[in-house]
Amino acid sequence: MKVDGKNIRPIWFDTESQVVRIIDQRLLPHEFVITDLKTADDAIMAIKEMYVRGAPLIGVTGAYGVYLAALHSETEDKLIAECRRIKAARPTAVNLAWGVDKVLSEVLKKETFAEKIETARDRASEIAEFEAENCRKIGEHGLPLIQEISRRKNGKTVNILTHCNAGWLACIEYGTATAPMYAAYNKGIDIHVWVDETRPLNQGARLTAWELGKHGIEHTVITDNAGGHLMQHGMVDMVIVGTDRTTAAGDVANKIGTYLKALAAKDNNIPFYVALPSTTFDWTLKDGLRDIPIEERNPDEVRYVQGFDKGSVRNVLVPPKESPAANYAFDVTPARLVTGFITERGVCRANEQDIRRLFPSGS
Amino acid sequence: MKVDGKNIRPIWFDTESQVVRIIDQRLLPHEFVITDLKTADDAIMAIKEMYVRGAPLIGVTGAYGVYLAALHSETEDKLIAECRRIKAARPTAVNLAWGVDKVLSEVLKKETFAEKIETARDRASEIAEFEAENCRKIGEHGLPLIQEISRRKNGKTVNILTHCNAGWLACIEYGTATAPMYAAYNKGIDIHVWVDETRPLNQGARLTAWELGKHGIEHTVITDNAGGHLMQHGMVDMVIVGTDRTTAAGDVANKIGTYLKALAAKDNNIPFYVALPSTTFDWTLKDGLRDIPIEERNPDEVRYVQGFDKGSVRNVLVPPKESPAANYAFDVTPARLVTGFITERGVCRANEQDIRRLFPSGS
Secondary structure, three states: OEEOOEEOOOEEEEOOOOEEEEEEOOOOOOOOEEEEEOOHHHHHHHHHOOOOOOHHHHHHHHHHHHHHHHHOOOOHHHHHHHHHHHHOOOOOOHHHHHHHHHHHHHHOOOOOHHHHHHHHHHHHHHHHHHHHHHHHHHHHHHHHHHHHHHHHOOOOOEEEEEOOOOOOOOOOOOOOOOHHHHHHHHOOOOEEEEEEOOOOOOHHHHHHHHHHHHHOOEEEEEOOOOHHHHHHOOOOOEEEEOOOEEEOOOOEEEEOOHHHHHHHHHHOOOOEEEEOOHHHEEOOOOOHHHHOOOOEOOOHHHHEEEEEEOOEEEEEEOOOOOOOEOOEOEEEEOHHHOOEEEEOOEEEOOOHHHHHHHOOOOO | OEEOOEEOOOEEEEOOOOEEEEEEOOOOOOOOEEEEEOOHHHHHHHHHOOOOOOHHHHHHHHHHHHHHHHHOOOOHHHHHHHHHHHHOOOOOOHHHHHHHHHHHHHHOOOOOHHHHHHHHHHHHHHHHHHHHHHHHHHHHHHHHHHHHHHHHOOOOOEEEEEOOOOOOOOOOOOOOOOHHHHHHHHOOOOEEEEEEOOOOOOHHHHHHHHHHHHHOOOEEEEOOOOHHHHHHOOOOOEEEEOOOEEEOOOOEEEEOOHHHHHHHHHHOOOOEEEEOOHHHEEOOOOOHHHHOOOOEOOOHHHHEEEEEEOOEEEEEEOOOOOOOEOOEOEEEEOHHHOOEEEEOOEEEOOOHHHHHHHOOOOO
16 A cells, blocks of 8 residues: 555565565554564564554564574474464464464475575465455455445445554555455545544554555544444444454454444444454354453553654553553454454355355365 | 542642642642642633543532632622633533532622622532532442442452542542442452543543552553453453433433443443432433533544653653544443442432432432
8 A cells, every 4th residue: 555655565575685574563653664574583573562463464474484484494393493483472363373384384395495485485475465365355345335335325424433453554455444445435435434542552543543544534533432422323334343363153353342342333233344354264263252362461551652742752651650450452242243244255244154155165 | 538648638628728729630640739729710720621520529619619709709790600601611510510500509698798708618618528428428338239249259359340530539538439449448348440541531540540559459450442351251240430410311421431331241241330429410311312412522632642751741642643533521321231320328220210219309
């Protein structure tokens, strides 16, 4: 997508310098910094410290991580051990293990390390293209849902609420939750997006607002507390969010707070859609609430807020310094609260039967 | 209540200097500043700029505002006009109009301005005592609800979730939502409080956490997004919140985001209590969603977050500077989601009949 008129992706292989490059998303929207990843440790750090975030991008970063590991591994055992470390960088992200394993299995078929390295790089690039194409298709399949609301409202503004950042910064192009929005905007449909700020890390306020603004889409930043009120008063026509991990039965693990918005959408008869590439399905899980482990992150992410003041990005402490905090990163939205999934193969209901209609072989 | 071993209230009349004093709550928990109110304009500014906040405290500040207005008014017409201005400082707060009108009606019965001034001051102090006593009774009536859960859990920790600050800083003593917590703690019941940070102004993280910590109550600060997840996993035994305005039918206007927590409590069969002095009932309203006007505040409260960094309190910008924000201050929780009201006269269900049982004359 475009930033200041220049095409850019959140991760790419730079053929000239032979390194992997990423946008350091921690400093956005106030500073726009490109960082080089040269080793598996760089990739692990980028995933752990959230230089990169979002299911598809984490998967692609993991895939390039295998390439970086191959560059610096003398033995296959070392390479396999490095890949295990990469997968452990973010246990909730099913895409990470998927991306790493997909590249690694191809790499292990090659004899020489020169071949392994080349294969890893090419497979990682293919996964990046695959994710970009998936997102384009999600936009294509989500577009009619927005068109239909626009028709029903006689062309008046369609108000869409989203939580966190499931945009191109989280993916490669288009995004997942944002793909239908970009598609609708590009078709000239009048849309406006309510952007949940998404505490603790404010990916909505910092990243989604930045993305949408750069593309020219009307949007308004709101606190995570506000969505219920907006829905009660007819100011939200639909909700579209992403997902980090989705069960075969349709339960959705997404950024903490998603469940609360799903409850409010249900209470006010507002359609609640989850946009996802099918790589986020975990076909081995049935009961999301019971089976999906929820990552607890550093409480300082709750206690400190990052923002811009007097020329630099700072972290300010909000509660008393003695007060403890807890930081659960995700919650699980039960399938009963989800109107439907917008996938690269089309739209389906959030139940096993309808999901299997689109994905009969479970992949 | 105690701060560093010293008894203090959020507002008081200082007999020595003959001025009204308040804790400037904007800088808590990082700076503890006492401010003088000398004129009606000072009182209006203190209410508007949230030096003081919370329904009962706003009512008492309005009451003392009549005293300050009387000090500087040459005619009754001027005094009445000043009181009208004070009431307009915060249109959602029913206590404000109540406190102002209660004092003003007594003041207008007096002949001389010396008498008017003395009456205003004494009536305002009486209202402060009345609110403190109400809160003490709320604690007394809420205590058995916590004792019952503690019994059922065989003395294991009772986890209570609260939103915003309905503590003594918002009232005069004890608080409303916190009154049963202080009562339980003082009885030696093992409690732990999940404190919603309460964006945009973070009254939970800044004030409730500070209050509870100063009193020695175990607590953990969480994002507003986290409560649903905690409830899904049995980590919340009850919710207690305050209210800014309550309809005769039991609908509750409270800090934005309260409705989302009520939905989650309902979805997980967790009791959701609203603690209130009966002064927050607006007996003229039936349908809260339709009839309660929701104040829209300055969007910069959403865009900037206040915290502490390098020795001073700062405001940092979170979203891109070009992105607009919206700031709805309250939402309405329908009576159907409320388990009960904890009032100064006892506990009742959130329906007109049961409310009238405790308050037959509507006051």
